[in-house]
Amino acid sequence: MNSSPRTQPDSCPGVLAVHQAADGGLARVRLPGGLLSAAQLRVLAAASGELGDGHLELTSRGNIQIRALRPGAPQTLSDRLYSAGLLPSISHERVRNILASPLSGLDQDSLYDVLPLAAELDRLLCAQPALAELPGRFLFALDDGRGDLGAVGADVAVRVLAGGKGLLVLGGVSRGAEVPLEDAPAVMIAAAEAFLTERAAQDSEAWRIAELADGAAEVYERLGLEPRGLDPRGLDPRGLDPLGLDPLGLEPLVAAEAAGTAVVVAGRREQVDGRVAVVVTVPLGSLSAEQAAVLSDLAELGNGQIRVTPWRSVVLGGFDAVDDAVAQLEAVGLVVEPESPWNGVTACAGKPGCAKALADVRADARDVTPRIRRGRQPVHWSGCERRCGRPAGRFVDIIALGNGYAIDGEPVDVELVEAVAAARGAR
Numbered sequence: 001m002n003s004s005p006r007t008q009p010d011s012c013p014g015v016l017a018v019h020q021a022a023d024g025g026l027a028r029v030r031l032p033g034g035l036l037s038a039a040q041l042r043v044l045a046a047a048s049g050e051l052g053d054g055h056l057e058l059t060s061r062g063n064i065q066i067r068a069l070r071p072g073a074p075q076t077l078s079d080r081l082y083s084a085g086l087l088p089s090i091s092h093e094r095v096r097n098i099l100a101s102p103l104s105g106l107d108q109d110s111l112y113d114v115l116p117l118a119a120e121l122d123r124l125l126c127a128q129p130a131l132a133e134l135p136g137r138f139l140f141a142l143d144d145g146r147g148d149l150g151a152v153g154a155d156v157a158v159r160v161l162a163g164g165k166g167l168l169v170l171g172g173v174s175r176g177a178e179v180p181l182e183d184a185p186a187v188m189i190a191a192a193e194a195f196l197t198e199r200a201a202q203d204s205e206a207w208r209i210a211e212l213a214d215g216a217a218e219v220y221e222r223l224g225l226e227p228r229g230l231d232p233r234g235l236d237p238r239g240l241d242p243l244g245l246d247p248l249g250l251e252p253l254v255a256a257e258a259a260g261t262a263v264v265v266a267g268r269r270e271q272v273d274g275r276v277a278v279v280v281t282v283p284l285g286s287l288s289a290e291q292a293a294v295l296s297d298l299a300e301l302g303n304g305q306i307r308v309t310p311w312r313s314v315v316l317g318g319f320d321a322v323d324d325a326v327a328q329l330e331a332v333g334l335v336v337e338p339e340s341p342w343n344g345v346t347a348c349a350g351k352p353g354c355a356k357a358l359a360d361v362r363a364d365a366r367d368v369t370p371r372i373r374r375g376r377q378p379v380h381w382s383g384c385e386r387r388c389g390r391p392a393g394r395f396v397d398i399i400a401l402g403n404g405y406a407i408d409g410e411p412v413d414v415e416l417v418e419a420v421a422a423a424r425g426a427r
């Protein structure tokens with residue numbers, strides 16, 4: 001059971017509802033399924049160059065932010081994004097929070113291409129007026145069966161199972177109800193509607209299903225569904241199932257998650273059609289105009305798409321060969337090497353962008369990261385205890401104190417680079 005302490009609606013920024021940060025306006029552009037065309041990325045990069053700080057920030061939900069917007073710039077920005085097809089719904093722009101497995105339909109780990117389901121979910125979402133009232137934090141996820149979105153904590157998730165079935169998982173609770181995959185978008189919409197109904201019944205301002213009292217159970221009941229199956233995280237991660245019970249066939253998925261192989265990391269991926277995809281890490285999720293231009297140009301040589309992941313990286317696919325593409329990406333500071341120390345490193349805005357920040361965490365992360373080897377654990381640098389943009393699951397927690405840093409709650413009293421390396425398990 002849980003209950004919500006919320007007393008007011010969320011204030012998540014959008015394109016129309018711009019947040020005023022210390023460095024100016026901050027606009028967040030939702031990208032359902034993380035999908036962008038080359039032309040759309042060029043529009044975003046040009047807009048940031050002319051109206052903002054010139055960079056595009058990739059977020060932990062696979063969206064893009066533009067910072068340091070000048071007074072009057074948001075109107076120009078929204079006009080440009082509308083023309084580029086990046087603002088298809090005025091009323092629903094902040095609620096189009098839909099993640100999809102970024103390699104969906106490309107490699108052999110994809111059991112089913114969920115991107116068409118994500119597009120249909122977005123269409124249904126924007127067509128339902130009542131769902132404009134969803135909180136901006138409410139998250140949908142469509143996992144193509146590899147388990148890469150198992151830890152994102154979506155409110156309404158469908159994970160592909162074998163045999164054309166999906167597992168509806170609500171509120172991050174690891175029990176689920178089977179649904180036919182073709183029905184997944186409609187069921188997910190019904191779950192969102194049931195959340196709003198239950199929230200009203202509880203007279204709550206909850207932003208997430210898990211914030212409601214017995215939220216997941218109540219929403220399942222309103223849907224007429226009975227979740228079943230083992231708690232996947234209770235299964236033996238070595239692939240054993242001591243009770244002999246795995247009615248939903250989740251054991252391989254759980255093993256992959258436990259081994260850390262489910263999350264998509266930088267590198268080259270063979271596609272099932274014989275072509276090649278590349279997963280490209282964007283250091284600290286900050287994409288420069290030059291980097292955006294290279295990504296756009298390369299996307300046009302491939303399948304035309306840029307897929308933004310929730311891990312500060314992008315996927316380009318559809319190449320006959322990628323050696324030249326990799327060289328171009330690395331020449332502008334993007335990362336394709338799986339063992340690069342930049343993989344798994346994230347940071348909040350810090351100084352000077354955020355008034356609450358106690359340090360320029362991005363500058364410190366840029367100084368420290370190249371000096372250590374890639375470790376086993378993700379790292380997140382925060383300018384204060386709010387930990388904005390932190391990754392899901394376990395991570396090395398580096399927080400500015402004003403007179404130094406704490407790592408995992410302990411003040412650092414040695415060289416910062418040594419402390420980070422030790423915490424990350426890199427040395």
Ligand code: SF4
Nearest residue numbers: 348354383384387388
């Ligand atoms: S974690 Fe703190 S310093 Fe960083 S962006 Fe959030 S509020 Fe600002």
